[in-house]
Amino acid sequence: MSAFANSPVRSFVLARLASGLVSIFFISILVFLGTALLPGDAANALLGQNATPETVLALREVLGLDRPLVLRYLAWLGNALQGDFGTSLSNGQQVTSLLAPRLVNSLILASSAAVIVVPLAVGIGLVAAMHRGKVADTVIGSVSSLFLSMPSFLIGYLVVFIFAVQLGILPSLSMVRASSSLTAWMIALALPVLTLVLVAQAHIIKLTRAAVLGVMSTDYIMMAQTKGIPRNTIFFRHALPNALSPIVSICMMSVAYMIVDVVVIEAVFNYPGMGKLMVDAVAYRDIPIVQACGVLFSTIFVALNFLADLLAMLINPRQRLPRKGN
Amino acid sequence: MWSKLTLFISIGVLVLMALGAIFAPLLAAYPPNEMVFTAFQPPGEAGLLGSDGLGRDLFSRILFGMRYTFLVTIVATSLAGAIGVTLAMIAALNKGWVDIVIGRAVDILMSVPQIIFALIILAISGVSLYTLIATMAVLQSSTYFRVTRPIAGDLATMEYVEVARLRGEGLSWYLFREILPNMIPSLLAQFGLGLSSAALFISSLSFLGIGIQPPAADLGGLVRENALALAAGRWTPLVPAMCIAAFCLSVNGVVDWLVGRYSDRPEAR
Numbered sequence: 162m163s164a165f166a167n168s169p170v171r172s173f174v175l176a177r178l179a180s181g182l183v184s185i186f187f188i189s190i191l192v193f194l195g196t197a198l199l200p201g202d203a204a205n206a207l208l209g210q211n212a213t214p215e216t217v218l219a220l221r222e223v224l225g226l227d228r229p230l231v232l233r234y235l236a237w238l239g240n241a242l243q244g245d246f247g248t249s250l251s252n253g254q255q256v257t258s259l260l261a262p263r264l265v266n267s268l269i270l271a272s273s274a275a276v277i278v279v280p281l282a283v284g285i286g287l288v289a290a291m292h293r294g295k296v297a298d299t300v301i302g303s304v305s306s307l308f309l310s311m312p313s314f315l316i317g318y319l320v321v322f323i324f325a326v327q328l329g330i331l332p333s334l335s336m337v338r339a340s341s342s343l344t345a346w347m348i349a350l351a352l353p354v355l356t357l358v359l360v361a362q363a364h365i366i367k368l369t370r371a372a373v374l375g376v377m378s379t380d381y382i383m384m385a386q387t388k389g390i391p392r393n394t395i396f397f398r399h400a401l402p403n404a405l406s407p408i409v410s411i412c413m414m415s416v417a418y419m420i421v422d423v424v425v426i427e428a429v430f431n432y433p434g435m436g437k438l439m440v441d442a443v444a445y446r447d448i449p450i451v452q453a454c455g456v457l458f459s460t461i462f463v464a465l466n467f468l469a470d471l472l473a474m475l476i477n478p479r480q481r482l483p484r485k486g487n
Numbered sequence: 488m489w490s491k492l493t494l495f496i497s498i499g500v501l502v503l504m505a506l507g508a509i510f511a512p513l514l515a516a517y518p519p520n521e522m523v524f525t526a527f528q529p530p531g532e533a534g535l536l537g538s539d540g541l542g543r544d545l546f547s548r549i550l551f552g553m554r555y556t557f558l559v560t561i562v563a564t565s566l567a568g569a570i571g572v573t574l575a576m577i578a579a580l581n582k583g584w585v586d587i588v589i590g591r592a593v594d595i596l597m598s599v600p601q602i603i604f605a606l607i608i609l610a611i612s613g614v615s616l617y618t619l620i621a622t623m624a625v626l627q628s629s630t631y632f633r634v635t636r637p638i639a640g641d642l643a644t645m646e647y648v649e650v651a652r653l654r655g656e657g658l659s660w661y662l663f664r665e666i667l668p669n670m671i672p673s674l675l676a677q678f679g680l681g682l683s684s685a686a687l688f689i690s691s692l693s694f695l696g697i698g699i700q701p702p703a704a705d706l707g708g709l710v711r712e713n714a715l716a717l718a719a720g721r722w723t724p725l726v727p728a729m730c731i732a733a734f735c736l737s738v739n740g741v742v743d744w745l746v747g748r749y750s751d752r753p754e755a756r
Contacts, residue, residue: 180594180598181598183595184594184595184598184599187595188595188599188607191607192607194611195607195610195611306736306739307732307736309735309739310683310732310735310736310739311728311731311732311735312687312690312691312694312707312728312731312732313691314690314691314694314707314710314728315710315725315728315729315731315732318710318714318717318724318725318728319725321717321718322717322722322725325718326717326718326720333718417600418600420600421600421602421603424602424603424606424695425602425691425694425695428694428695429714439603439606440606440695440696440697442610443606443609443610443695443697444696444697446610446613448610448611451606451607451610452607454606455603455606455607458600458603459599459600459603462598462599462600462603463598463599466598
């Protein structure tokens with residue numbers, strides 16, 4: 162136990178965790194300042210047309226808007242940590258109860274796509290690396306470059322155009338309710354998930370290929386080649402284990418970005434997720450919802466990035482040693 | 488050979504798009520914001536690409552839409568580059584706490600997805616051309632800082648920079664005459680990548696309805712406006728989206744050529 166207390170693993174994990182928490186802390190400050198800086202505060206917004214100076218003052222007191230900024234921030238943070246982000250400005254509902262089902266929907270969308278895209282894209286990336294410079298590699302490389310240049314809504318509408326408009330086999334909009342049956346869910350999810358897979362695959366393929374080729378250009382691989390070890394054995398037994406750590410971290414990072422891509426793709430398919438909720442809230446300037454979604458999106462993103470580093474380190478023991486210069 | 492061909496096609500596409508945007512008032516057959524046809528007329532019957540849901544000529548709107556997309560993209564990317572590079576040079580020359588503070592601020596900026604950051608800022612500040620450009624410039628400056636900070640750090644310790652300092656040159660001399668020119672090759676590639684990511688960024692924001700506001704529309708806004716026609720079986724709403732893709736693909740083509748030229752191995756992939 163005492164060996165673990167001073168181990169580099171522990172200090173690495175703690176340092177990464179601390180920097181992640183600092184990021185989320187600053188986001189929460191920025192998000193909170195949003196309310197404070199807005200011209201006309203929540204009291205004005207809530208009263209609308211009926212605002213008289215007296216009622217505004219009274220409501221400000223009730224809402225605690227007359228207290229100093231720091232105290233208000235701490236109160237807001239305390240509530241947020243307990244899952245209370247206040248009430249929506251547009252319909253007065255609890256933000257948390259609006260948010261929870263949307264978050265679940267977004268997570269269902271992103272995780273379905275992740276389960277499909279990670280093995281598929283890593284596999285294609287490996288194929289490209291194995292056939293470096295050959296036709297397969299060139300074709301894979303050009304196709305992923307093409308996808309990287311397309312805005313994600315173009316990919317979404319191409320998918321809609323082909324599968325919903327031309328072939329007419331799947332719906333172009335995703336109408337889902339929590340009560341929908343499993344088949345209804347799968348039909349509704351098919352096109353958004355396909356789009357998300359197409360959006361995320363190009364990065365994973367390119368980076369996987371680069372990671373494997375990076376390992377393939379090291380001295381010990383050349384040593385293995387000169388010893389006359391068969392190509393496939395070199396690739397799978399010598400190169401792949403060492404490329405595993407960067408590949409895992411690439412995949413986790415791509416999954417983190419999928420959480421963000423969801424924002425645009427939900428708009429394409431009118432899918433009732435958290436991204437759609439946030440975008441609508443920005444349009445109506447419903448700040449409590451924007452705050453909650455912003456903090457939640459950032460937290461998920463930071464957490465997945467932390468997990469990416471953690472997994473990469475666990476897979477590659479060399480990363481557990483303290484790096485020089487750090 | 489192959490890379491030369493890609494380069495020429497890329498430059499051709501970029502020149503064509505630039506001309507289209509610059510001479511939009513001359514090339515557009517109809518005013519972009521006026522209802523000159525009935526709604527949703529097919530291509531050929533009304534203008535080159537038909538009309539949109541309000542009877543406006545889609546082709547004319549695309550020409551004018553490119554102006555918004557390119558304007559925001561170029562201005563935001565240039566500002567982002569200026570901010571990022573200046574901060575990197577300041578950090579590299581000062582070291583110490585200035586360096587640490589700027590570095591940490593950039594770390595925080597980069598640890599949160601840009602589009603989420605932009606949505607939060609735009610919800611607070613409200614959407615206008617200026618807030619859009621400012622938001623994008625600040626968010627994207629972090630990338631330039633990351634790329635140029637280590638280069639500027641190396642350059643700051645070079646003998647010829649020391650010589651300039653000892654010669655008694657002012658701060659702006661050795662920033663802009665000694666350090667900056669030597670960062671140009673790596674900056675050019677970064678600027679190119681920045682252009683295509685900025686174009687994708689503003690298009691996505693406008694597509695979400697949080698970018699350029701109607702009746703004006705950039706390429707992303709045009710996709711949003713015409714999405715309904717797509718569900719009705721029309722392919723024309725895809726055209727503005729494909730313009731964005733063509734722009735990014737061409738910019739990336741030029742960048743690839745640049746990177747290949749400046750790297751040691753010309754055929755490096």
